[in-house]
Amino acid sequence: MSKINKENKPITSEKLMNELHRYQKGSITRRHFLEVTGLGAAMTVLGTAMPSLLPRKAHAFGNLGNRLVFATWPNYHNQVNLDEFTKMTGVHLQMNAFGSNEEMLAKLQAGGTGWDVIVPTNYTITNYVNLGLIQPLDLSRLPNYDGSANDPMFAGPATVNGTVYCVPKNWGTTGFIINTKKIKSSPKSWKDFFDVTMGAGSGHTIVHDYQLTTIGAALCALGYSFNSIDPNELAEAEALLIKSKPHLFAITSDYQPGMRSGDAWMSICWNGDATQLKNDLPEMDYVIATDGGEIWTDFYAIPTGAPHLDAAYVFINYLQDPYIQAREASVHGYAPTDSRAIALQPDSLGSDPILHPAAELLNGLEFGAAQTMTDPVRAEVIARFKSA
Amino acid sequence: MLKNEDSKPNHWLTAALLMPTTMWFVFMLILPLIVILIFSFGERAAVGGYAASFTFEQYANLPSRLKAFQNTMIFAPIGTLLSLFMAYPLAYYLALRVDRRYKFILLVLVIVPFWTSLLIRTYAWIFILGGRGIPLMLEWIGIEGVRLVNTPGAVLIGIVYGYLPLMVFPIFVSLEKIDKNLLEASNDLGGTPFKTFMQITLPLSMLGVATGCMLVFILLMGEFLIPAFLGGGKVFFIGNALVDLFLQSRNWPFGSAVSVTLVVIMLITVSLYMRLTMRTKTGRDESLM
Numbered sequence: 280m281s282k283i284n285k286e287n288k289p290i291t292s293e294k295l296m297n298e299l300h301r302y303q304k305g306s307i308t309r310r311h312f313l314e315v316t317g318l319g320a321a322m323t324v325l326g327t328a329m330p331s332l333l334p335r336k337a338h339a340f341g342n343l344g345n346r347l348v349f350a351t352w353p354n355y356h357n358q359v360n361l362d363e364f365t366k367m368t369g370v371h372l373q374m375n376a377f378g379s380n381e382e383m384l385a386k387l388q389a390g391g392t393g394w395d396v397i398v399p400t401n402y403t404i405t406n407y408v409n410l411g412l413i414q415p416l417d418l419s420r421l422p423n424y425d426g427s428a429n430d431p432m433f434a435g436p437a438t439v440n441g442t443v444y445c446v447p448k449n450w451g452t453t454g455f456i457i458n459t460k461k462i463k464s465s466p467k468s469w470k471d472f473f474d475v476t477m478g479a480g481s482g483h484t485i486v487h488d489y490q491l492t493t494i495g496a497a498l499c500a501l502g503y504s505f506n507s508i509d510p511n512e513l514a515e516a517e518a519l520l521i522k523s524k525p526h527l528f529a530i531t532s533d534y535q536p537g538m539r540s541g542d543a544w545m546s547i548c549w550n551g552d553a554t555q556l557k558n559d560l561p562e563m564d565y566v567i568a569t570d571g572g573e574i575w576t577d578f579y580a581i582p583t584g585a586p587h588l589d590a591a592y593v594f595i596n597y598l599q600d601p602y603i604q605a606r607e608a609s610v611h612g613y614a615p616t617d618s619r620a621i622a623l624q625p626d627s628l629g630s631d632p633i634l635h636p637a638a639e640l641l642n643g644l645e646f647g648a649a650q651t652m653t654d655p656v657r658a659e660v661i662a663r664f665k666s667a
Numbered sequence: 668m669l670k671n672e673d674s675k676p677n678h679w680l681t682a683a684l685l686m687p688t689t690m691w692f693v694f695m696l697i698l699p700l701i702v703i704l705i706f707s708f709g710e711r712a713a714v715g716g717y718a719a720s721f722t723f724e725q726y727a728n729l730p731s732r733l734k735a736f737q738n739t740m741i742f743a744p745i746g747t748l749l750s751l752f753m754a755y756p757l758a759y760y761l762a763l764r765v766d767r768r769y770k771f772i773l774l775v776l777v778i779v780p781f782w783t784s785l786l787i788r789t790y791a792w793i794f795i796l797g798g799r800g801i802p803l804m805l806e807w808i809g810i811e812g813v814r815l816v817n818t819p820g821a822v823l824i825g826i827v828y829g830y831l832p833l834m835v836f837p838i839f840v841s842l843e844k845i846d847k848n849l850l851e852a853s854n855d856l857g858g859t860p861f862k863t864f865m866q867i868t869l870p871l872s873m874l875g876v877a878t879g880c881m882l883v884f885i886l887l888m889g890e891f892l893i894p895a896f897l898g899g900g901k902v903f904f905i906g907n908a909l910v911d912l913f914l915q916s917r918n919w920p921f922g923s924a925v926s927v928t929l930v931v932i933m934l935i936t937v938s939l940y941m942r943l944t945m946r947t948k949t950g951r952d953e954s955l956m
Contacts, residue, residue: 385914388716406714482814488900490915529817529899537899542798542816653714658916665900666735666908 343370343590350375350383351398352577353533354555357610360603367597370590378532379489380652387412387582394582395591398448401436401576402491402647408439413580415442420592423599425619433576433616436646445578446599449551449613452636452644453492453573456538456548460562466545468570469500473523475545481526485534485546490661491647492547492573493520493530499571506648513656520664530665538563550633554612557633565633567640574644576616608634700930706923715917725924732925735908740932742819742894742904743887746826747880753827754834754879761835762842763868774839777832785829789896792828796821796897817899825893830886834879841875842868877944881937888933905929 353376361372375394377383380403386392388410399407407413418424424446426434437445455472459465461483466475473496476484486493495505497516507513524530528543537543538556548556553565579595581588597603604620614634615621621629628634651657707725712718761773780788794800796815805813815821845868853863891906900907905925912922 379915381915381917385715385917388714388917410714488915524901527899527901529901531900536793536797540794540798540800542814655711655713655715655916655918658715658918662908662911662916662918663731665911666732666903 341589343368343593344587345369346371346373347395347587347590347594348373348375348393349396349594350377350386350392350394352377354535354552355398355611355613357607359610360598360606364594364597368590368593370587370594372594379487379491381490381658384412384652392582393586395585395587396594397580397582398577399445399580400647401578402649402652404436404444404578404580405439405649406652407580408444412583413444414583414585415444416446416581417592418443421446421596421599423596423601425617428618429616430618436576437578445580446595447616448577448579448598449608449611450574450576450616451550451613452567452641453495453547453549453575454553454565454567455496456546456553456556457564457566458538458541458544458560458562459564461541461544465564467566467568469496469568469572470570472496472545472547472568473500473519476523477526480544483528483542483544484523484526485529485531485537485543486520486523486527487532487534487547488530488665489532490657491651493664494657494660495571495573495647495651496547496568499568502570505571505573505645506651508650508654508657510656513660517660517664520660521667524664524667549613550636551611551613554631554633558612567636567644569643571643571645574641574646576646577613703923703926706920707927709920709923711918711920715919717919720920725921726928728921729924729928732905732908735903735905736928736932738894738903739888739890739905742822742826742902743884743890746823746830746887747884749823749827750830750834750883751876751880754831755838755876757831758835758838758842758875759868762839763845777835781832786892789825789829789893792821792825792897796824816897817901819898819902821897822894822902825897826887826890829893830883833882833886837878837882838872838875841872841878845871873944881940884940885933885937888929 347370349372351374355376356374361374365371380400383397383399384403384406387394387397387407397413399413404413418426429447433450434447437443437447455466455469457466462475462480464471464475464479466472472484486496494513494516497519498507498512499505501512501515501519503509503512503516507516529537531537534543534546534548535552535556538546539560548565550565553563556563557565579598581591581595585591598607599617601615601617601619601623604615604617605623608615608620608624608628612628612634615624706717708721708723710718710720710722710724757777761770761777765773793816796802798816801815802813805811815824849867849871850863853867858866889906890904891910894902894904895907895910909922909925909929912918912925
């Protein structure tokens with residue numbers, strides 16, 4: 280969180296040029312430009328002499344309404360950015376944080392969510408498109424998005440049958456975090472993860488309340504694919520999970536409080552949470568398992584029938600601004616997919632092995648598959664494991 | 668004849684006044700229950716949701732949620748009794764012992780927690796019971812290795828904390844209504860305080876006790892928030908199984924079957940309970956005569 284404080288320092292020439300660029304492109308208003316660059320104060324002096332420079336009420340965005348409902352993940356945004364958006368546009372953000380994509384799908388299927396923008400993960404998109412739950416994007420309304428700046432490995436799932444349905448947000452990995460003060464054996468794989476859980480670390484492990492990652496971890500520990508939907512392999516994974524259940528500290532996707540309080544020593548973990556934890560507690564160590572795991576991209580999409588469509592486009596466009604993306608990443612600790620944003624990141628983050636792991640570490644990881652989301656056996660396995 | 672004509676407009680008035688409630692019950696209770704009943708004989712659609720069908724498959728799958736049913740059937744009565752034992756002395760003190768001047772302010776203090784959402788208050792308990800809360804304080808006085816959060820005990824603490832006011836108020840009201848002359852008469856006739864309590868105060872407050880227990884028990888049968896937060900997903904109630912089935916695995920038919928079963932269990936236990944308390948009450952009334 281300390282990084283937010285840097286916003287208060289005097290503006291650098293680099294940032295001034297950035298802000299000027301954003302202003303010229305219409306990403307920010309004149310008023311905002313004057314404010315963040317510190318030129319606003321000068322205006323009060325110059326104003327009388329040069330009336331044309333006086334800040335006017337911003338009409339750059341038209342009438343967007345005053346509200347935008349937005350479904351995303353916990354610990355995934357920089358409050359400074361969100362506040363700035365509200366200040367600029369007058370649109371208040373109502374944020375719903377979720378624990379799993381399946382939960383988001385369940386709400387969308389039930390209908391009447393009132394959501395304007397959602398943050399789905401790669402493996403959900405073809406399902407959402409097939410079910411008619413998200414709408415194609417009009418890229419002309421997203422001038423800040425630059426398709427060529429995004430690695431197709433990450434941005435690929437956004438396009439279904441030649442139509443672009445979303446734009447990428449961040450990419451990351453799902454591994455596990457350990458408190459090295461408590462766990463000395465340095466586990467390297469999901470097999471080690473479950474061994475430690477049922478051994479030296481008994482009573483102190485958290486697994487997600489999320490079928491994709493929790494079943495995926497158990498499958499990898501058994502030597503199977505993270506995405507397996509083979510009923511026999513899933514039965515083995517279920518047996519492993521149920522066997523480990525008495526040794527777990529909790530089944531929850533909100534694992535930061537447990538890790539921070541010292542109650543939990545090890546947890547399935549997304550790499551951004553790992554960065555956030557490690558920033559505050561140096562004894563935390565993030566591990567990309569050697570026997571597999573997940574690599575993912577999150578996207579911005581607009582649900583079908585979004586009530587505040589114009590505001591949704593302006594919001595996504597705002598968040599695609601490379602400078603805003605970099606500022607997001609400075610807080611949540613996930614790598615942008617956009618090379619323009621990566622270039623703006625401070626060196627400490629640009630070379631951080633948790634955000635940007637060595638390519639060979641990614642070799643064993645899998646992107647979630649569309650059928651992994653909808654497979655009824657996986658859905659029932661996680662539900663049985665939790666109620667066991 | 669005259670009498671009948673007199674009461675006719677009253678019928679209309681009664682009907683008009685009952686209309687909103689009737690509509691509410693029909694549209695918000697009866698119809699949804701019928702939908703749930705129909706869904707419970709269906710199948711899970713390919714990507715989740717409901718697909719029309721007629722099968723008993725969902726009911727056959729109920730044993731897979733046995734543990735959740737068991738947990739609910741164990742924790743709901745224990746939680747109710749614990750709340751009762753915590754609430755009765757407090758209600759007694761508020762109704763019969765406390766100085767009239769402080770009564771109002773103390774009553775308000777019982778309600779104050781309701782001004783904050785239960786979600787936030789339960790979240791706070793995660794930190795109080797977590798490793799840097801009470802266990803850390805216990806370490807200072809030499810008791811080490813105590814784990815509170817994500818245990819059945821933590822869930823019970825959360826339940827008593829969350830439901831206490833619901834138990835205190837009905838008991839308070841019934842105790843408050845007791846005619847103080849009865850207590851004095853008992854005293855005059857040589858009854859010890861214990862005897863007075865057992866033979867007069869307690870029987871006269873039974874209606875409040877029964878109401879409070881009913882309120883708490885029924886709500887606990889559907890509880891999911893407290894076990895999810897303070898049980899860490901490890902102490903699993905049938906309410907949690909339902910949330911899962913609808914919000915994660917999107918298995919509406921099985922979720923409906925579980926709901927129907929829960930409703931049936933509730934109807935049976937609650938009607939047994941009512942029959943029991945009614946009988947005791949009339950019995951007591953007679954003996955008091």
